[in-house]
Amino acid sequence: MTTGTDLLALSPVMPVVVIDDVDDAVPTARALLAGGIGVIELTLRTPVALTAIERVAAEVPDIVVGVGTVTSPEQAKQAADAGAKFLVTPGCTDAVLDAAFATGLPFLPGASTVSEAMRLAERGLSALKFFPAEASGGAAFLKAIDGPLPQLQFCPTGGITVSSAPSYLALPNVGCVGGSWLTPAKLLAAKDFAAVEKLAAEAAAMR
Numbered sequence: 001m002t003t004g005t006d007l008l009a010l011s012p013v014m015p016v017v018v019i020d021d022v023d024d025a026v027p028t029a030r031a032l033l034a035g036g037i038g039v040i041e042l043t044l045r046t047p048v049a050l051t052a053i054e055r056v057a058a059e060v061p062d063i064v065v066g067v068g069t070v071t072s073p074e075q076a077k078q079a080a081d082a083g084a085k086f087l088v089t090p091g092c093t094d095a096v097l098d099a100a101f102a103t104g105l106p107f108l109p110g111a112s113t114v115s116e117a118m119r120l121a122e123r124g125l126s127a128l129k130f131f132p133a134e135a136s137g138g139a140a141f142l143k144a145i146d147g148p149l150p151q152l153q154f155c156p157t158g159g160i161t162v163s164s165a166p167s168y169l170a171l172p173n174v175g176c177v178g179g180s181w182l183t184p185a186k187l188l189a190a191k192d193f194a195a196v197e198k199l200a201a202e203a204a205a206m207r
Helices: 004-008 022-034 049-057 071-082 094-102 113-120 137-146 165-168 186-188 191-204
Strands: 014-017 039-043 064-068 086-088 127-132 155-157 175-177
Touching: 004 014, 004 127, 004 155, 014 191, 022 039, 039 049, 049 064, 049 071, 064 071, 064 137, 071 086, 071 094, 137 155, 137 165, 155 175, 165 175, 186 191
Parallel strands: 014 039, 014 175, 039 064, 064 086, 127 155
Antiparallel strands: none
16 A cells, blocks of 8 residues: 555545544454454544554554544654554645655545645645535535546545445545544443444445
């Protein structure tokens, strides 16, 4: 896996995971893997996120662990040092973009407008995160921009549900969708990893 395009092909759904209890990280990753999802995006939204990334990278080597919500150059380097195999950003400043390139890791930079997408394409990127997807026009937006920007592929994330995901996956410029519904906070709090595995299996069957 060397490019953002490779990331989009790993799974029809990329789990977007928020870990509050670091001890949940490894069993969550194992549940996703058992359900047929071979990738996990651990977000930098909690104080334990970097430790969670380190544990998953070390203890669940068969899953491709990435880091989401990268919003600063420092976070890009920290994520790489923690063992991340890829990065995901909600948007992209020049500083964050430069830092992501400097890690040498594949990454999905966030864009929500045509101009942002074109700017990232100018930097040689063809696989992007579309965020926040539902709030920014949803599947209709991506369908509309496929004509003028056919070289771009997207991972739409934000507000997507198990019921709306198929409408995105049917689009020619969507490689996968990002979804938080596979690992809802209530299931992780209850340590119900069997339920996570079941949701993962349903997501893995999408296409």
